[in-house]
Every structure is written in C-alpha cells, then in structure tokens.
Amino acid sequence: MAETLIWLVAVPLAGAVAALLLPRQSTPIVSVTAVAASLVAGTLLYAVSEQGRLSYEIGGWSAGLGISLRADGLSALLLMMTALVALATSVYAAAYFNKAADRARFWPLWLLLWTSLNALLLSGDLFNLYVTLELLGLSAVALASLGGKTAAVQAALRYLLVGLLGSMMFLAGVSLIYAGYGTLDLSTLAGVVAAEPVAWTALALMTAGLLLKTALFPLHFWLPPAHASAPAPVSAVLSALVVKAAFYLVLRLWLDVFADLVTPAAANVLGILGAGAIIWGSWRALRTERLKVLAAYSTVAQLGYLFLFFPLLQALPPGPARDSAVGGLVILALTHGFAKAGLFLAIGIIQQRCGHDNIRELDGTAQRLPATTFAIALGGVALIGLPPSGAFLGKWQLIAASFATGQWLWILVTIAGSLLAAAYVFRVLGHAFGHQPYPQRPVTMAREEWPALILTAMAVLGLGLAGAPVWDLMEIGA
Amino acid sequence: MNFDTALPLLVVASSLLPGLVIFFLREDSHRLRTLLNLAGAGVKVVLVGVMIWGVFHQHSYQTSWSLAPGLELVLHADTLSVLFVSLSTVLWLVTTVYAIGYLEKSPHRSRFFGFFSLCVSATIGLALAGNLFTFVIFYELLTLATYPLVAHRGTPEALRGARIYLAYTLGGGALLLVGAVWLQVIAGPTAFIEGGVLSQLPAEYHGQLKVIFLLLMIGLGVKAALVPLHGWLPQAMVAPAPVSALLHAVAVVKAGAFGIVRVVYDVYGVNFTSELGLLAGLGIAAAITIVYGSMKALSQDNLKKRLAYSTVSQVSYIALGTAILGPVGTIGGIVHLVHQGIMKITLFFAAGNYAETLGIHKVSEMNGVGQRMPATTLAFSIAALGMIGIPPVAGFISKWYLGLGAIEAGVAGWVMPVLIISSLLNAAYFLPVLYRAWFCQPGPAWPAEHIPAARYETAGALLWPPVVTAGLALAAGLFAAAPYSPLEWADLIARREYGL
Numbered sequence: 001m002a003e004t005l006i007w008l009v010a011v012p013l014a015g016a017v018a019a020l021l022l023p024r025q026s027t028p029i030v031s032v033t034a035v036a037a038s039l040v041a042g043t044l045l046y047a048v049s050e051q052g053r054l055s056y057e058i059g060g061w062s063a064g065l066g067i068s069l070r071a072d073g074l075s076a077l078l079l080m081m082t083a084l085v086a087l088a089t090s091v092y093a094a095a096y097f098n099k100a101a102d103r104a105r106f107w108p109l110w111l112l113l114w115t116s117l118n119a120l121l122l123s124g125d126l127f128n129l130y131v132t133l134e135l136l137g138l139s140a141v142a143l144a145s146l147g148g149k150t151a152a153v154q155a156a157l158r159y160l161l162v163g164l165l166g167s168m169m170f171l172a173g174v175s176l177i178y179a180g181y182g183t184l185d186l187s188t189l190a191g192v193v194a195a196e197p198v199a200w201t202a203l204a205l206m207t208a209g210l211l212l213k214t215a216l217f218p219l220h221f222w223l224p225p226a227h228a229s230a231p232a233p234v235s236a237v238l239s240a241l242v243v244k245a246a247f248y249l250v251l252r253l254w255l256d257v258f259a260d261l262v263t264p265a266a267a268n269v270l271g272i273l274g275a276g277a278i279i280w281g282s283w284r285a286l287r288t289e290r291l292k293v294l295a296a297y298s299t300v301a302q303l304g305y306l307f308l309f310f311p312l313l314q315a316l317p318p319g320p321a322r323d324s325a326v327g328g329l330v331i332l333a334l335t336h337g338f339a340k341a342g343l344f345l346a347i348g349i350i351q352q353r354c355g356h357d358n359i360r361e362l363d364g365t366a367q368r369l370p371a372t373t374f375a376i377a378l379g380g381v382a383l384i385g386l387p388p389s390g391a392f393l394g395k396w397q398l399i400a401a402s403f404a405t406g407q408w409l410w411i412l413v414t415i416a417g418s419l420l421a422a423a424y425v426f427r428v429l430g431h432a433f434g435h436q437p438y439p440q441r442p443v444t445m446a447r448e449e450w451p452a453l454i455l456t457a458m459a460v461l462g463l464g465l466a467g468a469p470v471w472d473l474m475e476i477g478a
Numbered sequence: 479m480n481f482d483t484a485l486p487l488l489v490v491a492s493s494l495l496p497g498l499v500i501f502f503l504r505e506d507s508h509r510l511r512t513l514l515n516l517a518g519a520g521v522k523v524v525l526v527g528v529m530i531w532g533v534f535h536q537h538s539y540q541t542s543w544s545l546a547p548g549l550e551l552v553l554h555a556d557t558l559s560v561l562f563v564s565l566s567t568v569l570w571l572v573t574t575v576y577a578i579g580y581l582e583k584s585p586h587r588s589r590f591f592g593f594f595s596l597c598v599s600a601t602i603g604l605a606l607a608g609n610l611f612t613f614v615i616f617y618e619l620l621t622l623a624t625y626p627l628v629a630h631r632g633t634p635e636a637l638r639g640a641r642i643y644l645a646y647t648l649g650g651g652a653l654l655l656v657g658a659v660w661l662q663v664i665a666g667p668t669a670f671i672e673g674g675v676l677s678q679l680p681a682e683y684h685g686q687l688k689v690i691f692l693l694l695m696i697g698l699g700v701k702a703a704l705v706p707l708h709g710w711l712p713q714a715m716v717a718p719a720p721v722s723a724l725l726h727a728v729a730v731v732k733a734g735a736f737g738i739v740r741v742v743y744d745v746y747g748v749n750f751t752s753e754l755g756l757l758a759g760l761g762i763a764a765a766i767t768i769v770y771g772s773m774k775a776l777s778q779d780n781l782k783k784r785l786a787y788s789t790v791s792q793v794s795y796i797a798l799g800t801a802i803l804g805p806v807g808t809i810g811g812i813v814h815l816v817h818q819g820i821m822k823i824t825l826f827f828a829a830g831n832y833a834e835t836l837g838i839h840k841v842s843e844m845n846g847v848g849q850r851m852p853a854t855t856l857a858f859s860i861a862a863l864g865m866i867g868i869p870p871v872a873g874f875i876s877k878w879y880l881g882l883g884a885i886e887a888g889v890a891g892w893v894m895p896v897l898i899i900s901s902l903l904n905a906a907y908f909l910p911v912l913y914r915a916w917f918c919q920p921g922p923a924w925p926a927e928h929i930p931a932a933r934y935e936t937a938g939a940l941l942w943p944p945v946v947t948a949g950l951a952l953a954a955g956l957f958a959a960a961p962y963s964p965l966e967w968a969d970l971i972a973r974r975e976y977g978l
Binding site (some may be wrong): 374443 | 501504625631657
C-alpha cells in the first residue's frame with residue numbers, strides 16, 4: 001500500500017504536465033486527474049486507518065540521500081480534505097471559467113498547486129518541506145494573479161513578497177538545524193534536538209516564517225487583499241488549503257519534532273496571537289462592505305482558533321483529555337477548510353451573476369439564488385461553530401480543555417468570536433428574505449451550486465455527525 | 479438496529495426527511511408539499527402512539543451515536559420526553575393544517591414549510607435528548623430553524639424581530655454551552671436520569687455547581703422568556719400566525735421551560751437543587767415573571783402582543799411548579815407544559831383568523847367580532863377562560879395543583895399571592911376582550927375584510943384547528959382523571975421522579 005504515497009504526487013503532476021502540453025484537451029485531462037487523485041487519497045486514508053503510518057523511499061534511497069514520503073493520520077486526513085475540496089472546486093472552475101483560453105491557463109497551475117500540497121503533506125524532512133512550501137507559494141501567487149485586474153496583480157505581488165520572506169526565514173531555520181545536528185529528517189531530529197540556543201533560534205525562525213505564511217494576526221495584512229481579489233475557485237483553495245499547509249507545519253514542529261523545547265510561555269504567545277486574530281478578524285469581517293473581504297477576514301479569525309489550542313495542549317498531560325483536544329483542533333481545521341471553500345465558491349456565483357459582491361445590495365441576488373444562499377448559510381453555521389457542524393465539536397473540546405487547565409481567557413475569546421461570527425453571517429443572511437422575484441426551483445446553476453452545497457454540507461453534516469473517526473485517526477502518529 | 483433502538487430516530491426523521499425534501503420542491507407543487515407535510519405528521523402521530531404505550535409499560539427506546547470521544551448523541555424516550563413529544567406531535571399536525579390554509583398563496587412556501595419541519599424536528603429531538611450534550615445540539619438547531627420563520631415576511635420589522643430573537647437566543651445558547659461543557663468536565667457525560675446524578679459529587683464541587691446552574695438557567699431562561707431575558711418574545715410576534723402559534727405553544731418558549739425541568743429534575747435532582755439553595759432563586763424569578771408579564775399584557779392594544787406577554791407570564795408557571803419541592807407542585811408545573819400549549823395555540827390561531835379574515839390586529843377593533851365569527855370567538859373564549867383558570871378548562875387543573883403543591887411544600891405564603899394576583903390580572907386582560915367580542919356592537923365595517931363569510935365564517939383550514947385545540951383544552955380539563963390524560967401522565971412522571 002505504500003506505493004499510494006508516490007501516486008498522490010505523481011498523478012496530479014502528470015496531469016499538470018499533460019494539461020500544459022495539450023491545452024485543448026486540458027478540461028478532460030483535469031477531470032480524469034482530479035477523480036484519480038481523489039481516489040488515491042481515499043485509498044491512502046483507508047490504508048492508514050487499517051495499517052497505521054506508511055512511508056516510502058523514492059527509488060529505494062534511504063533518508064539522508066533520497067527523498068522519503070510518509071503519511072500518518074494527520075497527513076492522511078489533510079490529504080483527503082485537499083482532494084475533496086480540489087475535486088469539487090475543479091467541477092466548479094470548469095463552469096466558472098467560461099472561456100477555453102482561461103481554462104487552459106488555469107488548469108496546469110491548478111494541478112501544480114495540488115501536487116505541491118500533496119507533496120508537502122507527505123514530506124518527512126525539512127529540506128523537502130522547504131522546497132514544497134516554496135513551490136506551493138509560487139503556484140498560489142500565479143493563480144491569485146489570474147484575476148487580471150490591477151488590484152489582483154498588486155495583491156498577488158505583495159503575496160509573493162510575503163511568501164518569499166516567509167520561505168527565507170524558514171530556510172534560515174532549516175540551515176541552522178542542519179549546521180547544528182547534521183540531519184533534516186523529522187523523526188531523527190525529534191530524537192536529537194535539545195533545549196539549546198541553536199534549536200531555539202531555528203524553531204523561532206521557522207515558526208516566524210510559517211506564521212507569516214499562515215497569516216496569523218498581526219502578520220495577516222497580506223491575506224484579505226490577496227484572497228479577496230483572486231478568482232473564486234482560487235480564493236477557495238487559498239483560504240481552505242494553502243494557509244492550512246503552513247499551519248500544518250507549525251503543528252508538526254511544535255507538537256512532534258520540537259515538543260520538548262516548547263515552553264508554556266512560548267505556547268501562550270501563540271495563544272494570545274490567536275485570540276487577537278479571532279477578535280480582530282471577526283470585527284473586520286463584521287465591518288466590511290464586501291462579501292469576499294468578509295470571507296477573507298473570517299479566515300484570519302478562524303485560524304486564530306487553531307492557535308488557541310497550543311497553550312492548552314502544552315498544559316494538558318498526555319492522556320485521553322489531550323487526545324480529545326488534539327482531535328478537536330484537527331476537526332476545527334477540517335471544518336473550516338470545507339466551509340470556507342464552499343463559501344468562496346458560493347460568493348463567486350453571486351459575483352458572476354450580478355457583477356459585484358456588495359453586501360448592502362444583495363437583496364435581489366440572494367433571493368434569485370436560493371441554493372447559493374443556502375450554501376452560504378450552511379458555511380456560516382460552520383464558521384459560527386453551531387451544531388451540527390464539525391466546528392461545534394471542535395469548540396466543545398476547546399472549551400473543555402480550557403476548563404480542564406483553568407485557562408479561562410480562551411473561553412471568553414471563543415464565545416466572543418462565535419457571537420461576532422454570528423453577527424457577520426446573519427448580516428448577510430438577512431438579505432435572503434423579502435419580496436424580490438425568485439425562481440420556481442431552488443437550484444438554478446447546478447454545476448456551480450452543487451459543489452458549493454456539497455462542500456458546506458460536508459462541513460456541517462459530514463464532519464459534525466460522522467466526525468468520530470477523526471479522533472481515531474489522530475491516534476496514528478508520525 | 480432493531481425497532482427499539484430505531485424508534486426515537488424514526489420519530490425525529492418523520493418530520494426531518496419531509497422537511498429536507500420540501501426544500502427542493504418546485505414552488506408550485508402545492509399538492510406534493512401538502513402530501514409530504516401531512517404524511518410526515520400522520521406517521522409521527524402513529525410512531526408516538528407506539529412510544530407512549532411502550533414507555534408506560536417501562537419499555538426502553540434509545541438511539542445513540544458517537545460524535546466524538548465522550549460526546550454521544552443520545553435519543554431516549556422516558557415519561558417526561560414522551561409528554562413533550564406528544565404535545566409537539568399533535569400540535570404540529572394541527573398547525574400544519576392551519577399553515578397550509580394560511581400561507582398557501584403567499585411566496586416562498588417551500589422555504590417556509592422546509593424550515594417549519596426542521597423547527598418541529600429540532601423540538602422533538604430536544605424532547606428526546608438523553609443527555610445534556612444532545613439537548614444543547616437540538617436547542618441550537620431550534621434557534622437556527624426558527625430564525626427564517628420569524629424573518630419570513632422580509633419586512634424591516636420582521637428582520638428586526640428576527641435579529642433581536644437571534645441576538646437573545648444565540649447569547650443564551652452560548653451560556654448554555656459553556657455551562658454544559660463545564661459540567662461535563664467536572665462530572666463526565668451528564669445523562670438525564672430520573673432523580674438526577676450530581677448529588678454524588680463531593681462537596682468541594684458545590685460552589686462550581688451553583689455557578690453552572692446559574693449559567694444553564696440563564697441560557698434556558700432566554701428561550702423560556704424569564705424576566706429580564708424575555709425581550710425578544712414580543713418582538714418575534716411579527717412572524718406569520720402559525721409560526722407565532724408554534725413558537726408560543728410548543729417550540730421555542732416551551733423548549734426553554736422543558737430544559738429548566740430537565741436540568742432541575744434529571745441532572746441536578748430536585749432534592750439536591752433544593753439542598754444547594756437554588757430552588758428559591760428559580761421560584762423568585764418565575765414569580766416576578768408571572769406578575770410582570772401579566773402587568774405588561776394589560777396595556778397592550780395589539781392582540782398578538784397581548785398574547786405574547788401573556789405567554790411570558792404563563793410559561794413561568796412551569797418554572798414555578800419546578801421550584802416547588804414536592805410531587806404535587808411538580809405535577810402542576812409539568813401538566814401546565816401541555817395545558818398552556820393547547821390553550822395558547824388556540825388563542826394564536828384565533829388571532830390569526832381575525833387578522834386574515836377581517837384584518838383585525840388590535841383589541842380595540844374587536845367589537846362584535848363574536849357575531850361575525852362565532853366559532854373562532856368561542857374557541858378564543860374557551861382558551862382565555864382556561865388561561866384565567868376557570869374550571870372546567872385545563873388551566874384550572876394546573877393552577878389547582880400548583881396551589882396545592884405550594885401548601886404541601888409549606889411555601890404557600892408567597893406562592894398563593896402570586897397565583898391569586900396573576901389570575902386576577904389574567905382576568906383583567908382577557909375578560910375585556912371577551913366582552914368586546916361578544917357584547918359590543920360591531921362598527922360599520924371591518925378594518926380589511928379578506929375572506930367573505932360563506933359556508934363557514936372563514937376558510938375551513940383556518941377554522942378547524944382552533945376549534946379542535948379548544949376542544950382539547952376543554953377535554954384535558956373535563957377528563958383530567960382519565961387514563962393517558964396529561965394530568966395522569968404528569969402524575970406518572972412525578973412518581974418516577976420522586977421514586978414513589
């Protein structure tokens with residue numbers, strides 16, 4: 001089963017090359033690739049849940065010389081989410097880009113982004129992680145600039161510079177590690193790092209770079225313009241997947257590799273930044289006039305919740321309570337991925353239909369597109385963290401862990417953030433009621449509305465009601 | 479999965495599935511939508527009938543499903559849940575008929591009936607919840623499913639009412655969530671068990687348990703409209719009449735009251751709550767609400783607003799009964815859960831009929847309406863007399879048991895005055911309405927006559943529901959001692975709660 005690891009990289013990469021060489025056939029090529037890559041991701045998830053963690057050495061070269069790929073519960077879950085979000089977004093994008101030339105430009109970059117995400121999630125050593133992170137950043141910037149307008153290009157350029165700065169800091173940390181310990185393999189490293197200046201400095205550098213890439217408050221300044229001016233399918237993956245990739249690395253470094261170095265004070269810093277992100281992001285989302293900016297600021301806020309878990313996990317002793325909290329963290333991240341992707345797709349439909357995404361002028365549109373509005377509502381439920389969404393389970397664990405460790409502040413922040421989220425979500429949904437003309441059937445644009453509905457339903461019903469396996473999979477560590 | 483483990487799920491699904499299908503129906507497929515609605519309601523009546531029989535014979539029906547470690551979704555039928563489920567099921571059937579008559583020509587019907595079914599499913603799920611976690615889930619779902627119903631008309635007032643409703647209920651829901659999580663952290667998963675479970679916790683937790691109780695009561699008190707958390711209820715009456723009827727009689731307000739009963743009896747245990755000194759606080763809050771709601775109702779000229787403040791007052795009888803220690807007071811509180819429901823739904827149906835048929839929205843416009851709409855007005859009168867507590871209508875039974883329970887528990891000193899003042903106020907705001915309707919001469923024309931008098935005084939689908947529920951209110955009083963009556967069932971609950 002270990003060969004599935006290489007297929008996860010090879011399939012989208014081959015698709016990207018084929019789509020580049022055969023632009024006329026690019027749409028069918030992408031269809032086949034997307035389905036195949038999703039099937040492989042499903043197979044991997046199944047294999048990991050059955051056999052535990054998997055690893056594969058490319059060409060038989062062992063770590064140190066060759067490239068090795070590995071997957072545990074966390075990476076298998078994120079790979080699966082990547083596949084489902086990318087598959088649904090591909091279906092949507094085929095209808096969204098209605099000119100063949102636009103599609104031909106979009107597809108190769110799109111599959112390259114998917115390839116680099118998969119490769120990042122499967123990499124087991126710091127150098128490969130750096131390479132895949134760089135590749136991911138570059139393909140994301142290229143996609144974000146596809147909007148073509150000046151604003152989009154400006155935002156993409158800023159995104160590029162920030163991304164490069166982040167990568168440089170990450171690379172500096174990686175070099176320090178190599179100089180200090182002579183290895184970049186994560187599992188080897190976990191055994192040898194000690195609490196000493198070289199390791200601290202390296203961790204601080206890598207973390208700073210990653211926080212910039214994952215847009216943690218106050219390093220989030222680049223995210224709203226970049227995510228709000230990209231084409232809708234691109235915004236969806238940027239918000240749902242790309243920032244999560246950097247977060248995934250923070251999680252790996254802090255919880256696995258450098259776990260012994262992390263002090264409560266350091267974890268508290270992440271928690272406080274997360275709290276700032278929740279309050280500031282939600283507040284800005286409430287005050288903005290544009291739907292896409294709202295969704296982008298909501299991403300800033302939602303990432304904040306994930307960082308609240310760091311001080312909690314630091315304080316919880318190993319055991320069932322800590323495992324529950326880890327599962328809560330992961331389900332929160334997964335729910336946000338599905339919900340935000342679906343939300344951006346739905347907003348894209350509105351923007352295409354009426355040429356703007358101004359919240360004040362939504363009345364007619366919200367009523368002409370009942371299914372789109374319903375998708376926004378479902379996504380909103382997940383963002384607020386109301387049941388039955390997966391985020392509700394995640395927040396329950398977050399609050400439970402805060403009570404168990406006596407860290408009351410995070411409870412206040414969580415509740416305040418959720419109520420602010422309710423305020424910005426229902427500010428939009430209020431426009432769905434009224435006496436504007438509306439269609440006989442709820443679904444009017446099937447190929448764009450169904451992907452949005454399925455993704456948001458996945459966040460609300462799929463993860464909320466059938467999310468228990470997430471906790472089982474998280475027991476399968478790297 | 480056999481029948482016993484599937485039944486609670488089926489009871490929820492019988493309204494949930496039709497609701498989900500209705501969302502995707504074409505707007506003009508009137509017949510299919512009606513068929514689905516009525517079929518769902520009919521199936522639910524049958525399933526609940528089976529459930530009543532089984533629970534009476536100590537049969538156990540339980541569905542459980544793990545959502546996360548330590549977080550089980552449990553649907554469980556016990557005597558208390560069955561009481562609330564039966565009330566919701568019967569009134570849903572009646573309200574669906576009424577809503578079809580009321581709304582079938584207005585826009586956005588698929589959306590309305592879809593959320594209407596979700597709202598009932600959430601109520602039923604909340605009634606069947608087997609632990610606090612499941613209760614919280616359905617409590618929040620109820621908020622979500624009701625918002626689109628309150629906002630349905632889309633006018634600025636409707637949106638404002640819906641916004642206020644949401645602000646109150648989501649705020650309350652957040653406190654309920656925090657309390658529930660906190661309780662689970664110190665006591666583990668809290669299943670609803672007759673007699674409660676928390677008394678076994680060591681004394682060092684008692685301080686925390688008091689704070690948690692306060693959080694839970696505020697969270698539940700918002701929906702139950704306990705003063706000063708009642709502000710949303712008079713605003714939410716902008717909703718269409720069937721929604722107000724369901725909101726005031728079964729779904730939202732009752733969900734809060736039911737939650738209070740659940741937490742006191744089946745989480746804390748009524749004796750333990752009393753030992754912690756928490757019952758008195760609940761009783762005082764209920765007493766203030768009862769008197770305050772009635773006072774406010776006096777000055778309202780808008781009929782639906784008067785009824786809304788009357789709900790604020792009447793629902794707190796349930797909390798009052800809970801706060802009176804002893805089986806008789808318990809019976810009085812729990813039986814009022816049903817009695818208030820059937821009486822209040824009748825009043826709102828009648829108010830809706832006046833508005834739809836003659837354009838009457840205010841008490842001052844009701845002069846002589848009894849001559850034009852005798853059946854509706856008769857139903858209204860029966861329910862109003864019941865609210866005052868005049869025998870033989872159901873409301874009398876509730877007040878009788880509350881008073882008796884207060885004497886038995888030795889708290890008659892403050893409960894009796896509350897009951898007497900409140901009954902006098904009830905009379906003061908209902909009797910003038912009845913006087914106008916029956917004995918004053920009508921003006922030259924009605925404000926806006928939409929439905930002319932033909933075979934009946936109004937459309938049949940609007941007329942029969944209040945007549946039927948008024949009959950139920952009368953029957954619940956007249957045949958209170960018959961087996962399976964609400965009173966007998968409340969008696970069964972009290973015996974099981976107190977282990978008698």
